[in-house]
Structures are given as C-alpha cells and as structure tokens.
Amino acid sequence: MAYCATSHTPHISPKSSSSPRNALIRSRNRLTVVPIRFPPKISSNVLKFDRIRPPIRASSAQLMEQNVGSRVPTIVDVDLGNRSYPIYIGSGLLDQPHLLQRHVHGKRVLVVTNTTVAPLYLDKVVSALTDGNSSVSVESVILPDGEKYKNMETLMKVFDKAIESRFDRRATFVALGGGVIGDMCGFAAAAFLRGVNFIQIPTTVMAQVDSSVGGKTGINHALGKNLIGAFYQPQCVLVDTDTLNTLPDREIASGIAEVVKYGLIRDVEFFEWQEKNMNALLARDPNALAYAIKRSCENKAEVVSLDEKESGLRATLNLGHTFGHAIEAGFGYGQWLHGEAVAAGTVMAVDMSHRLGWIDESIVKRVYNILQAANLPIAPPECMTVEMFKSYMAVDKKVADGLLRLILLKGPLGNCVFTGDYDRKALDETLHAFCKS
Numbered sequence: 001m002a003y004c005a006t007s008h009t010p011h012i013s014p015k016s017s018s019s020p021r022n023a024l025i026r027s028r029n030r031l032t033v034v035p036i037r038f039p040p041k042i043s044s045n046v047l048k049f050d051r052i053r054p055p056i057r058a059s060s061a062q063l064m065e066q067n068v069g070s071r072v073p074t075i076v077d078v079d080l081g082n083r084s085y086p087i088y089i090g091s092g093l094l095d096q097p098h099l100l101q102r103h104v105h106g107k108r109v110l111v112v113t114n115t116t117v118a119p120l121y122l123d124k125v126v127s128a129l130t131d132g133n134s135s136v137s138v139e140s141v142i143l144p145d146g147e148k149y150k151n152m153e154t155l156m157k158v159f160d161k162a163i164e165s166r167f168d169r170r171a172t173f174v175a176l177g178g179g180v181i182g183d184m185c186g187f188a189a190a191a192f193l194r195g196v197n198f199i200q201i202p203t204t205v206m207a208q209v210d211s212s213v214g215g216k217t218g219i220n221h222a223l224g225k226n227l228i229g230a231f232y233q234p235q236c237v238l239v240d241t242d243t244l245n246t247l248p249d250r251e252i253a254s255g256i257a258e259v260v261k262y263g264l265i266r267d268v269e270f271f272e273w274q275e276k277n278m279n280a281l282l283a284r285d286p287n288a289l290a291y292a293i294k295r296s297c298e299n300k301a302e303v304v305s306l307d308e309k310e311s312g313l314r315a316t317l318n319l320g321h322t323f324g325h326a327i328e329a330g331f332g333y334g335q336w337l338h339g340e341a342v343a344a345g346t347v348m349a350v351d352m353s354h355r356l357g358w359i360d361e362s363i364v365k366r367v368y369n370i371l372q373a374a375n376l377p378i379a380p381p382e383c384m385t386v387e388m389f390k391s392y393m394a395v396d397k398k399v400a401d402g403l404l405r406l407i408l409l410k411g412p413l414g415n416c417v418f419t420g421d422y423d424r425k426a427l428d429e430t431l432h433a434f435c436k437s
C-alpha cells in the first residue's frame, strides 16, 4: 500500500468527460430504478434507520430567533445515564469561568493543545479555569499541529508530561483544539492511570459539530485511520463559537461536510435548511453557524445516546467515511482535510446507492450541488486507484467476519442503511467510475 506521491489541492469540479457525474448520467438508462416500498424488508445484516426521527425541527424562522448576542449558552444534553454530559454552545463562553470550573473535580488540569491553537486561546482557557479559583493549577502540553501527528509518538508526549508532572487520578485533561487534539487528548485521558476526567473545548467546525461529542477517541496507524482508540466520554463539551473567527475558510468547509452528513442520513429538514443557507454558513454568519452546530449536536447526541458503542445506528454517522478514510490513508494523512475526504467519499457512497437502485437520481444531484456549493471535493484525488481503495477499505472498522459493511442511502432523502447486503458489482462500478486505474 503506497501513499500517493503527489500533493495537490482538492478538485472542486467534476472531471470532464470521464467524470463520475457524467458516468452516472450516461448510465441512467442502464439502471433499473426499483420503486421503493415502505416499510422495506429488513434482512438480518441490514439495519434501517428511517423510522428513528429526531425530535427536532429546522426552519429559517428558528435561525432568526437565535440570539447570538446573548451570552446564555444553548445546552444540548448527551443522555448516557450516569455518563451523561452537557454540550454548551454559544458566543463568549470562554469568558464564563463557571461553565468550565463546575466540571473540574480535582485541583490539577492538563490542557492538551497544539502549536496553532495555543497562541490563540491557551491564555483564555487558563483564565477560564483559574479565575476566582486559585486552588486549581493548570499545566499544558503543546503538540505539533496536523493529522500526520495523530499517532502513538505524539500521544506519548501527553503521557510524558502527565507522568513527569506527577498528575494523579484526580487530574482533568482539557482538549483545546480541533478533532485531532480532541481525539488524542480523549484517548490519553482514557488510558492515563486507566482513566481521568476530561473536557472538550472544540475550536473547529468539524470538532464542534461532530468529533467532540460522543466519546470516540483515538489515533491513526500507518495502515488505517483511527484504528487504535477507546470509547471515552468527556465531562462536558464547551463550544465557544467565537473561536471560529480565526479558522481558515478551508477548515470551515471541511466541517460542513459532516453537517451535510446529518441531513443526508436522518434529518431532511436540516438538509433543506442547508441548501438555503450554505452561503451564510460559508460567510460565517454567526446565527447560521450557531444553528448548524446546535442542530448537528442534537442529531449526534441522539444517535450516541441510542447506540453509544456503535452496534448499528451509530455506524450511520460514518456515511462516506469508508471511502474517505481510504483517501486520507492512501493520499497520506493531512494532504486532504478529513471533511474533504468525507465529501468525496459521500459522493462515492451516494453514487453506489444510485447504482444499486436504492435512491432517485435527484438525490445524487442534490448531493453534488450542496457539496460543490460548500467548496468541497466531489471526487477522490486522481492518485487513488481501485486497488488502493480496496486495500484500505479492507481494514475498515466496519468489516465484520471479512464482510465490508457500508452506509448507503436508501429511499427518500434522509434515510440510510448500514449493510453488508449489497451487490459487489455496484461497489466495483463505483470504484472504477471514480478512479483512472
């Protein structure tokens, strides 16, 4: 399994005549689109989730009702019995020390962050942890920045710091940064002394809408993404939306790939809202961002509370990720952002769903349109070959007894299945449509 040799920025338009989009359109007449009846037959290795609906509603009116100027956080609860925790969402939350301090149980805190985020927010977080509370002492470990450092060697730096500074079981670890820091700090907290408390302060859209919620923590292995890790829930998640002001545009778009995912797999009203408000999201309209974060967290919190350890439903949050993780590993971690790889992977999963006759072509078009509107790639990098996809997909965590299970769309928009019961030919056709060799 060789990494792609070249590095380039993602394509954001379909390849000309050989584009998968054209391939789809060309193949339209060859495909038999089977009318979908509901409820469908559910075979033993197919899990269908269209009947689990979130008790939430999206509307532009609601967007206008958001009071971004208010410093009262919106709270979304992740309901996991005695491991339940709040997600605080709002502007200026790092200036409200009580929100963090109530979740620090011992007297010593280790903030885990990186070389980019530390100069921007570390002082603010230290103040939030210590203002009016002189009994708490805060130390920090500043890791190198980037997906390529999400590995055992970097993780060791957290343990080195914690052990050299003689942190004990009453320690609280605080993850300050994007998904890479959150996943690594969470895993460090899960493993250090067999588990210490931790708090997530996500500072990217990706982390605020997805990675900081739900307790998946871990690191990469050279042979695959996130293969080493633990389920480990934080004490709280604090989303200060002001931190997004310093985030580069490309990172904003990357996070939006996960926002689109929630709409596609389970929340059609949210998808429709995104279709109308994508420009506002990209322009960092604070109301639009706050609404998208809240709605995403509500969706994720509901899925996680129904299936914390991913026995079925939670796997649907990985729409596009099996293809996407292959791109991340095959291209070399960090060449494409996670959300960019997920966007291209989502297009591939949607293409395959259409080849199987499980979704209407209008859905395929809407997916292309929304991802393009978000400036995200809609095809994998050209260096990815069919063989590379196959070898990386073979080590995906969703392989069970040698069978690759995928999240595919099925039925009207907002419905998906997690299944190993699909025609292998469709997967092959999708891979060949998107790869030159």
Ligand SMILES: NC(=O)c1ccc[n+]([C@@H]2O[C@H](COP(=O)([O-])OP(=O)(O)OC[C@H]3O[C@@H](n4cnc5c(N)ncnc54)[C@H](O)[C@@H]3O)[C@@H](O)[C@H]2O)c1
Pocket (backbone or CB within 6 Å): 114, 116, 117, 120, 145, 146, 147, 150, 177, 178, 179, 180, 181, 183, 203, 204, 205, 206, 207, 210, 211, 212, 213, 214, 215, 216, 217, 226, 243, 244, 245, 246, 247, 248, 251, 254, 255, 337, 338, 339
């Ligand atoms: N645990 C989960 O459930 C889950 C879910 C989705 C993604 N992930 C993981 O998350 C990672 C991707 O997360 P990401 O997209 O946040 O990437 P990231 O953590 O690499 O952050 C992106 C970049 O933005 C910088 N940054 C962070 N906050 C900033 C800010 N406020 N201002 C300026 N720069 C800032 C970072 O230093 C980095 O350079 C992947 O490793 C992925 O596997 C995990």
Ligand SMILES: [Zn+2]
Pocket (backbone or CB within 6 Å): 210, 258, 321, 338, 342
């Ligand atoms: Zn993801």
